[in-house]
Amino acid sequence: MDSIRIRGGKPLSGKIRISGAKNAALPILCATLLSDGESLLRNVPALRDIDTTSALLRFLGRNVETAPPLVKVGAGDNVRPEAPYELVKQMRASVMVLGPLLARFGRAKVSLPGGCQIGTRPVDQHLKGLEALGATIRLSRGYIVAECKRLRGAEVVFDLPTVTGTENLMMAAALAKGRTTLVNCAREPEVEELGRVLNKMGARVSGAGTDVIHIEGADELEPFDHAIISDRIEAGTYMVAAAAAGGDVLIENAPLEDLEAVAAKLRQAGVEVGREGDCVRVRREGRPLRAVDVTTAPHPGFPTDMQAQFMVLMCLAQGTSRIVETIFENRFMHVPELSRMGAHIDVDGHTAHVHGGAPLSGATVMATDLRASASLVIAGLVATEGETEVLRVYHLDRGYEFMERKLAQLGADTARVEGRAG
Numbered sequence: 078m079d080s081i082r083i084r085g086g087k088p089l090s091g092k093i094r095i096s097g098a099k100n101a102a103l104p105i106l107c108a109t110l111l112s113d114g115e116s117l118l119r120n121v122p123a124l125r126d127i128d129t130t131s132a133l134l135r136f137l138g139r140n141v142e143t144a145p146p147l148v149k150v151g152a153g154d155n156v157r158p159e160a161p162y163e164l165v166k167q168m169r170a171s172v173m174v175l176g177p178l179l180a181r182f183g184r185a186k187v188s189l190p191g192g193c194q195i196g197t198r199p200v201d202q203h204l205k206g207l208e209a210l211g212a213t214i215r216l217s218r219g220y221i222v223a224e225c226k227r228l229r230g231a232e233v234v235f236d237l238p239t240v241t242g243t244e245n246l247m248m249a250a251a252l253a254k255g256r257t258t259l260v261n262c263a264r265e266p267e268v269e270e271l272g273r274v275l276n277k278m279g280a281r282v283s284g285a286g287t288d289v290i291h292i293e294g295a296d297e298l299e300p301f302d303h304a305i306i307s308d309r310i311e312a313g314t315y316m317v318a319a320a321a322a323g324g325d326v327l328i329e330n331a332p333l334e335d336l337e338a339v340a341a342k343l344r345q346a347g348v349e350v351g352r353e354g355d356c357v358r359v360r361r362e363g364r365p366l367r368a369v370d371v372t373t374a375p376h377p378g379f380p381t382d383m384q385a386q387f388m389v390l391m392c393l394a395q396g397t398s399r400i401v402e403t404i405f406e407n408r409f410m411h412v413p414e415l416s417r418m419g420a421h422i423d424v425d426g427h428t429a430h431v432h433g434g435a436p437l438s439g440a441t442v443m444a445t446d447l448r449a450s451a452s453l454v455i456a457g458l459v460a461t462e463g464e465t466e467v468l469r470v471y472h473l474d475r476g477y478e479f480m481e482r483k484l485a486q487l488g489a490d491t492a493r494v495e496g497r498a499g
């Protein structure tokens with residue numbers, strides 16, 4: 078298992094480029110199941126989750142050539158509409174093959190994803206929605222077993238906005254007979270991006286990116302050629318890294334319009350954030366940071382996927398900040414590791430009180446999930462003494478392309494240590 082070694086205390090300067098969005102690429106890869114012929118995905122990041130999804134599509138019988146930033150997916154000889162536990166357990170987003178398989182082949186057997194480090198993460202809304210479209214679903218030995226003749230358009234009202242749930246239903250509805258209306262949808266930019274791709278394939282999707290989506294199903298869908306949008310969470314992570322380490326960083330291809338909640342909190346904390354064309358400049362040269370409160374919320378609120386990184390910034394601020402996590406019940410796993418580096422944080426249920434101002438020092442820390450790993454890397458960048466080693470970076474490799482290299486490009490002293498035990 079690799080680790081990342083960081084010697085902190087250096088400001089960041091220069092420019093880096095943001096990669097394609099993991100959370101947009103994953104549903105779009107699943108959408109390739111909706112048609113035959115070869116689909117081309119461009120601007121795909123080189124990530125472990127992309128490899129896992131490619132392996133899953135191959136298992137399902139597709140021909141997949143994965144050479145990021147290009148991925149080609151074409152029809153294979155045999156379709157096996159079954160997603161095994163071994164692949165689904167590596168990546169919960171695998172459950173998004175359920176809608177396309179069912180719509181296309183009339184049956185699907187997909188392992189229940191189960192919980193993960195950040196929470197229980199049920200999929201009841203996905204299943205309820207597919208049943209409303211006419212699927213029969215039963216749970217058997219840890220698998221979702223779904224069948225239908227042809228899915229029929231219907232109205233689905235989600236009990237709460239779910240990103241992959243909305244995406245699963247959009248893909249299923251794209252091949253259903255008639256019109257589907259999805260109400261109380263997730264409004265994340267990745268949902269909107271999937272809508273664009275389904276439209277390229279010949280479905281008629283309107284409202285993606287708002288809380289009501291209409292989908293006019295098609296009898297058949299075409300393959301597509303599409304370049305994936307940039308990763309707002311990767312961009313937000315480097316914005317926070319630049320703010321924390323100090324310096325002047327130009328982030329190319331950063332979708333600031335999708336990061337307003339993060340930019341607003343950075344500005345409140347005393348960080349300069351400015352747009353320059355399709356780049357974002359983040360500057361903090363010598364100015365102290367102010368403590369600000371943050372509550373995570375569905376888009377366009379402050380993203381839960383940025384909470385851990387922002388917490389590190391608040392460890393450096395003057396005063397106490399209150400961070401409330403409203404999306405996942407167990408997303409403070411980074412707190413004990415940050416405490417080992419000298420942070421003063423009290424957790425009470427879904428709320429963390431971060432008492433800023435104590436210097437962080439380097440330590441060997443354990444990554445527990447993807448964004449927690451990124452927060453530990455940022456903590457390593459600002460640790461004023463000692464070296465930090467972040468173990469189990471396979472979590473980080475799920476969602477950040479070449480993070481240690483991109484940070485080194487900005488002047489950080491970061492390196493990957495291959496094959497470190499942990």
Ligand SMILES: CC(=O)N[C@H]1[C@@H](OP(=O)(O)OP(=O)(O)OC[C@H]2O[C@@H](n3ccc(=O)[nH]c3=O)[C@H](O)[C@@H]2O)O[C@H](CO)[C@@H](O)[C@@H]1O
Pocket residue numbers: 100103169170196197198199200201202203204237238239240241242263267375381382404405
């Ligand atoms: C691949 C991908 O895009 N992952 C993102 C997606 O995950 P994911 O789509 O899994 O997250 P959801 O939007 O579904 O989760 C939101 C909330 O709804 C709950 N819920 C969800 C589905 C369901 O059937 N029942 C239910 O109760 C979840 O437990 C959670 O409390 O959105 C999350 C919230 O922005 C992000 O952190 C993840 O990075």
Ligand SMILES: C=C(OP(=O)(O)O)C(=O)O
Pocket residue numbers: 100168169170193382447448476
């Ligand atoms: C939680 C995340 O991913 P996933 O939904 O795939 O677990 C994430 O991207 O931060």
